[in-house]
Each structure stands twice: as C-alpha cells, then as structure tokens.
Amino acid sequence: MVLLCHIDDIPEGAAKGFDPLQEGRDSLFVVRQGATLYAYRDLCPHYGETALPWRKDGYLDGAGQHIVCASHGARFEIDTGLCISGPCRGQTLTGITLEVTATGQVLAHL
Amino acid sequence: MNIIGPDTLVFGVDDVDACEEYLKDYGLESVGDGQFIALDGTSVIVAHKDDPSLPEPLASGSMLRKTIYGVADQATLDAIAAELDKDRTVKVLDNGSLEAQDDAGFVLGFQVTIRKPLSMPAEQINAPGASSMRGFNSLGVEKLATPKPRSLSHVVYFVPDFAKLEAFYSQRLGFVTTDRFSHVGPFMRPAGTHDHHTLFFIETPPHMQGCEHFTFHMAGPTEVVQAGTNMVNKGYQSFWGPGRHIMGSNWFWYFKSPFGCHIEYDADMDLHDEHWTAREMLPGADNSQTFLLEFREKWAPGGPPQQ
Numbered sequence A: 001m002v003l004l005c006h007i008d009d010i011p012e013g014a015a016k017g018f019d020p021l022q023e024g025r026d027s028l029f030v031v032r033q034g035a036t037l038y039a040y041r042d043l044c045p046h047y048g049e050t051a052l053p054w055r056k057d058g059y060l061d062g063a064g065q066h067i068v069c070a071s072h073g074a075r076f077e078i079d080t081g082l083c084i085s086g087p088c089r090g091q092t093l094t095g096i097t098l099e100v101t102a103t104g105q106v107l108a109h110l
Numbered sequence B: 001m002n003i004i005g006p007d008t009l010v011f012g013v014d015d016v017d018a019c020e021e022y023l024k025d026y027g028l029e030s031v032g033d034g035q036f037i038a039l040d041g042t043s044v045i046v047a048h049k050d051d052p053s054l055p056e057p058l059a060s061g062s063m064l065r066k067t068i069y070g071v072a073d074q075a076t077l078d079a080i081a082a083e084l085d086k087d088r089t090v091k092v093l094d095n096g097s098l099e100a101q102d103d104a105g106f107v108l109g110f111q112v113t114i115r116k117p118l119s120m121p122a123e124q125i126n127a128p129g130a131s132s133m134r135g136f137n138s139l140g141v142e143k144l145a146t147p148k149p150r151s152l153s154h155v156v157y158f159v160p161d162f163a164k165l166e167a168f169y170s171q172r173l174g175f176v177t178t179d180r181f182s183h184v185g186p187f188m189r190p191a192g193t194h195d196h197h198t199l200f201f202i203e204t205p206p207h208m209q210g211c212e213h214f215t216f217h218m219a220g221p222t223e224v225v226q227a228g229t230n231m232v233n234k235g236y237q238s239f240w241g242p243g244r245h246i247m248g249s250n251w252f253w254y255f256k257s258p259f260g261c262h263i264e265y266d267a268d269m270d271l272h273d274e275h276w277t278a279r280e281m282l283p284g285a286d287n288s289q290t291f292l293l294e295f296r297e298k299w300a301p302g303g304p305p306q307q
C-alpha cells in the first residue's frame, strides 16, 4: 500500500496522476466524483505502453464525463474503465484498488 | 501539378482555449481568427467543432476538418480544378481557393501559396575536417531559447485503404511516392517540393480515419530538442522521441495534444528529386528510427568523488 495524497488534494469532478514508485512519470491516476474515487493504471489498452493524457492530469474530456486517451481519442467510462469508443472499444483500463482512511488519506494497492 | 505542400490545417476542436494555448506554447504566432502561423506564414487554424463555417467532419469525428495546399500559381489552380471537376464537386470559395474531397473524404483546399520565402541559416555545426561552419566566437547553443517553427512540414492520415488514396494523390494531383512501409502506406511529396514527404498514410480500420499527426520544420536537431524540452517543462506529455527517423532522416519529437492527434517537431529531412528510387521497409520499431532518446530532468554528476 502506497500513500498517494489526501482526498481533498483531488478537486471534485477532476482527475490527478501519481508517480508513487518515482518512475519519473505518472503511472496511475485517480478520478474523484463526490466521495467516490476511481483509480486506473495510466496505460491505454490501444497501444499498451502509452499514457493517456496530453498534459499533466488531463485525463478527462472537457465536460468531465469520460476518461479520454489523447493519442487516438479512445473514451472510457469513469466508473468501469470500459472503452466505449475509439480504437480499443470493448477493452478496459486496468483498475487499481484504493483505500481511504478515516482521516482522508488515499492509499493504493499496487 | 506544381503543388508545394500544406499551407494550412484547419481543426474543429472541443476545447478552443486549450488548443490555442497549446499552439502558442508550441511556438506559433497568433494572428487572430484562430490562426497560428510559423515563420513562413504556414499555419494551423482552430475553431470550435460546431462552428458552421467549417467543412463537414469525417464520420470518425476526427478534429482535422481541412488540409489546404499551397500551389505555385493560378495556372496550377486551374489545372487542379479541371482535373478534379471530372468526377467530383469542386467549389470555388470567395477567396478564390478551391475546395474538394479526396477519395477517402478528407476535405482539401487549394490556393496560390501564402508561403513567404525564408532566408535563414540551418543549425550550424563545426566538425574536424570540415571548414568551420559557425565561425569564430559564434556560440552553438543558448541555455534558454524558444525556437520558432519555420514551416508546416507534413501531415499524416489514418486511412481505410492506402492504395486507393496513393493512386488518387499520384494520378490526380501528381504526388510522388518516396518510400513506403509495407502494408501500412507510402510517404509522398508533391511535385513542387523536394522534401521527403509532406504526406504519409497509415492504414487503419475505418472508424479511426483522421489525422495521426502533423509537424513543422525547425532549424535543426538542437531546436527540436530545445523546443520539446520547453513543452515538457510546461506539462505537455511526450508521445515519442526525441529520435531520428530512417525514412526521411528527419529528427522527431512527438507530443500529445488536445487536437485528437499528435503534434511533432521535425528537422533536417532528406530532399529528393526524380533520380531517387523509393525504398520499402517492414513497419515496426526497428525501421522507424535509427535511435530513440527519452527526456529526463536536468541532472549532473554531483560533487567530488567520495573518499
């Protein structure tokens, strides 16, 4: 289990990337919707080795409705990670289990 | 047909503000009305995807709405109009430019080129045995620099059938195939330039049809890497590079973007003429680059050696 941040570090409706293993680039990201957090590996199933965003933390579309891969426009459901349009339609982002402590610390099972 | 190369790419995007900021950070100059120009006047135009002045989008929803080619003169424009008018609608727009679709449905424009002739040195290097290129007391690099893109170099399309499009561009518009990746697609240049390619196709399923990337030419590899480093430092995400391609020999660094495609910096592309014979290579990592580097934060070996 690795400490990522405090839940309040992720604004409501936004996403944030993390580099918990100090690899020099974000390897997972968390999307916050209310009190619910969703976390996925930052790898697009289309190419397998490509991270999703075009800018640090730019994981969501303008309306905040879907997770988007900037490379070729794949769109994913925030709550399931399922790709609903784009080149990897039907494939799914790899989920990561999170734990939020009573004080709001966000931990990831890697 | 004396087509010189792409003058302008027109995009209809979701997030206009993000795209405009991106192009400024990339190094293009904003001249109003969503247009961002390089040093020779070639440009990218950004509008909202629902802007009614844009041509219809492709069924795939690609944000690239139009590729506008610059041609040498009015006679070339007339020849293109006569050729394409044989089997498709050719519109003459208010500004005198032509608009028509290619055989995959990409919207093309043709205009007498707006490119301004550039007269500036390429990146200069010194090497033993070569007469000094940079000259005495002329420094090779600045610690901080914001290099400016010089000219729109090439655009790459995802296409459902590269053979069909290669036939269209060669037979109808006079493009030449300079090299090809087997089963993927050709690199093509129009008759009015010696650049290795201004157009490249990658065959994909039809639902991916659109723009894969576009790029502007820089003065040399130092500018590619320095401009790319500036992008990284602004939080933009590298997609591939820096490195050097084999076909075309161009240095490259690709970035992800809010345009639904990658945006590249390139430099030092090969020039070809009619004495060149096209090569064919298998696609894949080995034939895509002679080497690949990767960004890391500034670092230096620290302190004196430990006792």
Ligand code: FES
Binding pocket: A044, A045, A046, A047, A048, A050, A069, A070, A071, A072, A073, A074, A086, A087, A088
């Ligand atoms: S790598 Fe993500 S859509 Fe292609």
Ligand SMILES: [Fe+2]
Binding pocket: B154, B156, B213, B214, B215, B252, B264, B266
């Ligand atoms: Fe390129």
